[in-house]
Amino acid sequence: MALDEIKIGGLGASRRRVEDNRFIRGKGQYVDDIVLPGMLHMEILRSPVAHARIKSIDVSAAWEIPGVRLVLTGEMMAARNLAWMPTLSYDTQAVLATDKVRFQGQEVAAVIADDPYIAKDACQKIVVEYEMLPAIVNPNQAKAANAPLIRDDKENQPTNKIFDWEIGDKAGTDKAFAEADKVSKIELHYPRSHPSPLESCGSIADFNRATGKLTVYMTTQAPHIIRAAVAMVAELPEHMIRIVSPDLGGGFGNKVPVYPGYVISILASILTERPVKWIEDKSGNLISTGFGRDVYLEGEMALRKDGKILGVRMHTISDHGAFYADAQPSKFKIGLMHSAFACYDIPAAHLTATGYYTNKAPGGVAYRCSFRVTEAMFFQERMVQAAADDLGIDQAEFRRMNFVKDDMFPYRTAFGFLTDSGQYAKCLDIGLEAIGYKNFKAEQEEARKRGRLLGIGISTMTEPLGAGNSREYDIIGIKMFDSAELRVHMTGKALLRTGAKSQGQGHETTWAQIVAHELGIPAEDVVVEEGDTDTAPFGMGTYASRSTPVAGAAVAMVARKIRAKARKIAAHLLEVSEEDIEWELGRFYVRSNQERGVTIQDCALAAYSNMPDGLEPGLENNAYYDPPNLTWPFAAYIAKVEIDPETGVWDVLKMVAVDDCGVRINPMIVEGQIMGGLTEAYAMASMQYITFDEEGNCIGSNFMDYLLPTAWETPGFELHEVVTPCPHHPIGAKGIGECATVGGPAAFVNAVMNAIHHTGVRNVDMPLMPNRVYEAIQTGKDISGMPPVKSGD
Amino acid sequence: MTSLYDEVAPTPPSDVPTRRITVSVNGEPRTLDVEPRLLLAHMLRQGLKLTGTHTGCDTTNCGACTVLFDGRPIKSCTMLAVQADGHEVETVEGLASASELHPIQEGFKQEHGLHCGFCTPGMMLAAKALLDKNNNPTEDEVRWALSGNLCRCTGYQNIVKSVLWAAEKMRAESN
Numbered sequence: 001m002a003l004d005e006i007k008i009g010g011l012g013a014s015r016r017r018v019e020d021n022r023f024i025r026g027k028g029q030y031v032d033d034i035v036l037p038g039m040l041h042m043e044i045l046r047s048p049v050a051h052a053r054i055k056s057i058d059v060s061a062a063w064e065i066p067g068v069r070l071v072l073t074g075e076m077m078a079a080r081n082l083a084w085m086p087t088l089s090y091d092t093q094a095v096l097a098t099d100k101v102r103f104q105g106q107e108v109a110a111v112i113a114d115d116p117y118i119a120k121d122a123c124q125k126i127v128v129e130y131e132m133l134p135a136i137v138n139p140n141q142a143k144a145a146n147a148p149l150i151r152d153d154k155e156n157q158p159t160n161k162i163f164d165w166e167i168g169d170k171a172g173t174d175k176a177f178a179e180a181d182k183v184s185k186i187e188l189h190y191p192r193s194h195p196s197p198l199e200s201c202g203s204i205a206d207f208n209r210a211t212g213k214l215t216v217y218m219t220t221q222a223p224h225i226i227r228a229a230v231a232m233v234a235e236l237p238e239h240m241i242r243i244v245s246p247d248l249g250g251g252f253g254n255k256v257p258v259y260p261g262y263v264i265s266i267l268a269s270i271l272t273e274r275p276v277k278w279i280e281d282k283s284g285n286l287i288s289t290g291f292g293r294d295v296y297l298e299g300e301m302a303l304r305k306d307g308k309i310l311g312v313r314m315h316t317i318s319d320h321g322a323f324y325a326d327a328q329p330s331k332f333k334i335g336l337m338h339s340a341f342a343c344y345d346i347p348a349a350h351l352t353a354t355g356y357y358t359n360k361a362p363g364g365v366a367y368r369c370s371f372r373v374t375e376a377m378f379f380q381e382r383m384v385q386a387a388a389d390d391l392g393i394d395q396a397e398f399r400r401m402n403f404v405k406d407d408m409f410p411y412r413t414a415f416g417f418l419t420d421s422g423q424y425a426k427c428l429d430i431g432l433e434a435i436g437y438k439n440f441k442a443e444q445e446e447a448r449k450r451g452r453l454l455g456i457g458i459s460t461m462t463e464p465l466g467a468g469n470s471r472e473y474d475i476i477g478i479k480m481f482d483s484a485e486l487r488v489h490m491t492g493k494a495l496l497r498t499g500a501k502s503q504g505q506g507h508e509t510t511w512a513q514i515v516a517h518e519l520g521i522p523a524e525d526v527v528v529e530e531g532d533t534d535t536a537p538f539g540m541g542t543y544a545s546r547s548t549p550v551a552g553a554a555v556a557m558v559a560r561k562i563r564a565k566a567r568k569i570a571a572h573l574l575e576v577s578e579e580d581i582e583w584e585l586g587r588f589y590v591r592s593n594q595e596r597g598v599t600i601q602d603c604a605l606a607a608y609s610n611m612p613d614g615l616e617p618g619l620e621n622n623a624y625y626d627p628p629n630l631t632w633p634f635a636a637y638i639a640k641v642e643i644d645p646e647t648g649v650w651d652v653l654k655m656v657a658v659d660d661c662g663v664r665i666n667p668m669i670v671e672g673q674i675m676g677g678l679t680e681a682y683a684m685a686s687m688q689y690i691t692f693d694e695e696g697n698c699i700g701s702n703f704m705d706y707l708l709p710t711a712w713e714t715p716g717f718e719l720h721e722v723v724t725p726c727p728h729h730p731i732g733a734k735g736i737g738e739c740a741t742v743g744g745p746a747a748f749v750n751a752v753m754n755a756i757h758h759t760g761v762r763n764v765d766m767p768l769m770p771n772r773v774y775e776a777i778q779t780g781k782d783i784s785g786m787p788p789v790k791s792g793d
Numbered sequence: 794m795t796s797l798y799d800e801v802a803p804t805p806p807s808d809v810p811t812r813r814i815t816v817s818v819n820g821e822p823r824t825l826d827v828e829p830r831l832l833l834a835h836m837l838r839q840g841l842k843l844t845g846t847h848t849g850c851d852t853t854n855c856g857a858c859t860v861l862f863d864g865r866p867i868k869s870c871t872m873l874a875v876q877a878d879g880h881e882v883e884t885v886e887g888l889a890s891a892s893e894l895h896p897i898q899e900g901f902k903q904e905h906g907l908h909c910g911f912c913t914p915g916m917m918l919a920a921k922a923l924l925d926k927n928n929n930p931t932e933d934e935v936r937w938a939l940s941g942n943l944c945r946c947t948g949y950q951n952i953v954k955s956v957l958w959a960a961e962k963m964r965a966e967s968n
Contacts, residue, residue: 016903020910024902024913025898026886027845030911197911198850198911198912198943198945199849247910249847249909250908250911282852283851503909506908668905671905676946680945703854704852708943711937711939712937717948
């Protein structure tokens with residue numbers, strides 16, 4: 001008899017998480033929990049100003065503090081050719097500043113001491129003399145004719161512009177606009193935000209002079225990319241570098257880039273021949289590590305009066321800070337911004353994008369997002385609402401009429417992506433039903449008569465998850481495939497390793513479920529390991545919702561290789577030919593006699609004790625998976641809000657999420673990802689942003705100034721499910737981790753805009769803080785575009 | 794010891810003042826010589842190797858370092874170790890007995906109340922402080938009691954469910 005898949009923890013089982021057993025006991029092992037014998041501690045001195053020339057650095061007083069073992073400056077790094085390092089976007093970034101500081105919080109010096117208190121004391125004793133330069137804090141200033149040049153370290157960099165980029169059909173789009181009955185426009189700023197995993201970044205570098213081997217325990221979502229980068233930067237041979245990413249206290253894209261602190265700790269360990277631990281404090285994390293967003297988006301939509309979208313034009317201006325340091329596929333300068341409008345059937349589209357350096361921390365990491373699709377989907381859904389309003393067509397009806405229909409897949413979008421599958425209208429209808437859309441207009445009218453402001457906001461989108469196929473997606477030239485290695489022991493228990501790296505997604509639980517599905521080995525018999533480059537197969541790590549689409553596919557594929565070999569062993573044990581054997585979950589049997597069979601565990605034992613002649617012993621294999629395409633989940637997020645017109649405070653009355661991410665491996669975990677994503681969407685819409693004053697001081701350098709939602713503010717969520725299996729993924733799954741963060745913000749903003757539509761206001765930029773909403777209601781004017789930045793503002 | 798980190802220092806600075814303190818940690822009296830400026834969170838993590846107490850934000854905002862201090866939840870990243878002299882501290886390591894999980898720990902696992910696990914110890918201790926006083930809280934009471942603790946992964950809904958799951962079990966056990 002075939003096994004009951006749910007009982008063995010296979011696909012579709014809401015299996016309780018394996019990793020929880022250590023976390024609920026406080027026995028997780030994060031970087032800061034690791035203590036190595038003889039370990040020293042490192043602290044970084046950061047620049048207090050945004051743009052200044054370094055005239056002198058005096059470290060002599062720091063050396064005099066007992067317990068200080070090493071003080072490093074840019075000059076000392078430069079002597080070892082380590083003052084600068086390459087970024088993941090083919091730029092360079094200062095490790096320790098030599099010539100200038102280019103943002104507040106930039107790394108200037110480092111102290112290595114017996115304990116972190118001493119290291120902090122010594123940092124205070126370092127005297128740096130700065131000659132102030134004017135700071136540039138937005139792209140408008142960066143492109144001004146007389147703007148100071150931020151990257152005067154680079155050759156062939158006469159201005160502050162990083163790139164110009166263009167994609168789409170310009171002529172076709174021009175034609176669409178010429179034929180339009182109506183053109184609708186919108187201009188938005190997606191403000192700078194910080195992913196802020198609760199655990200900051202950190203590393204322990206341990207260089208062993210005797211063996212020549214460097215081991216680095218560090219907070220990274222992509223250990224193998226880091227190994228490649230360290231090999232380049234530190235000029236160490238790759239086989240002498242071991243990167244270990246232990247338990248991570250969240251990532252959200254913040255732990256993808258290479259940060260100066262990692263590199264400094266490595267050099268410090270090489271110089272002191274002791275392990276060196278660097279644990280970033282929260283302020284250091286907030287002011288110096290990968291930001292998200294900070295993009296100005298403007299565009300217009302060509303419309304036929306019956307509601308058909310004829311074409312779209314977009315222009316984006318992105319603020320990347322002082323170093324272009326985020327990871328992007330090299331082909332796409334602004335990431336996957338051109339995934340905008342993928343769920344709509346639009347004949348022509350054209351996008352131009354420009355990126356600038358500013359005196360802000362290196363930004364533009366994909367914060368819980370696949371290479372800037374968050375900004376793309378936000379623009380899309382704000383534009384769609386504006387267009388529906390301008391045409392006087394119902395917002396839900398306008399979407400439904402322009403959706404790519406169920407029978408149009410695979411569908412080539414106007415920007416050239418090939419979407420794979422979906423049931424868009426069905427998802428929307430489920431969401432509308434759940435929120436009570438049918439009677440809403442009457443309810444809204446009625447409420448308004450009594451002075452209450454109600455609004456419903458819709459956001460529907462499909463996004464490209466699972467980078468990617470090797471034809472188009474790479475990081476620093478390394479193609480974005482992923483991997484899995486499976487060893488089935490003789491008792492039928494198994495060890496699985498992948499090139500991904502969980503930061504809370506629950507891979508130890510879900511990967512085992514894929515093995516259970518493919519082989520019938522109970523999930524509890526499969527242990528999963530990730531994050532150690534000496535043991536894990538080469539992979540590109542976990543971000544961009546790519547684990548299930550790519551590494552998860554590799555897990556299925558390696559399990560199938562194991563099953564193919566087990567089939568040969570089964571034939572040998574059953575004394576029949578392979579062709580006469582059938583598979584059911586967990587068991588091979590003779591086609592003519594279902595009673596006669598052997599389990600996968602019988603085959604595993606035989607692989608080590610009774611293998612057929614000519615067959616290699618053992619039962620292990622690996623798989624490298626290069627996906628044929630991205631996966632395209634769809635989501636409909638619908639928020640209902642009420643605004644207090646006296647204060648501008650808005651409350652979420654109901655939030656409905658309908659997600660179609662294909663086959664769900666573990667529904668409990670999928671729902672957990674969606675709720676987490678919705679919360680970050682709410683956070684960005686309502687409170688979470690980091691801004692700068694005109695001198696480049698970061699406003700939001702700690703959790704007192706940078707607001708994050710707690711259990712008290714966060715609304716409840718109602719989740720619904722539609723399943724359209726991915727046609728090209730081995731188990732039909734699509735990415736999900738980031739959908740709600742990507743699609744959610746527009747639902748909240750659209751809801752607030754819907755509630756105040758009668759005032760004539762078309763846009764208030766995020767975050768929708770009460771004072772902004774109040775001002776918009778009072779004045780009837782938009783609050784958008786590039787805000788003036790004043791000191792202390 | 795002059796510093797909790799001095800096991801790695803071959804020549805510990807001799808002029809650092811220390812103070813002897815005795816703190817009851819998870820029911821066991823612990824006597825240590827600490828620098829007056831040492832934070833309670835660091836005493837627990839480095840001095841006593843109780844690394845389940847995490848430091849997240851350093852400014853009393855995130856609650857990853859929450860421990861129970863004479864039964865009340867406090868942020869150990871902004872309390873000095875010397876302030877704990879003569880007091881009782883309970884950390885996540887004290888929640889489970891040798892054979893049995895605390896209902897709150899079980900609740901977090903059953904209701905998927907955690908993803909990355911970094912906020913979990915502090916969350917569970919804040920929840921324990923609530924449930925020790927009130928084992929039949931409303932959802933709003935749970936949300937308010939946890940509002941000093943940040944989670945970046947879960948969206949809180951399942952954390953709230955976890956605490957309510959634990960409350961139900963605790964009520965059943967007390968009957």
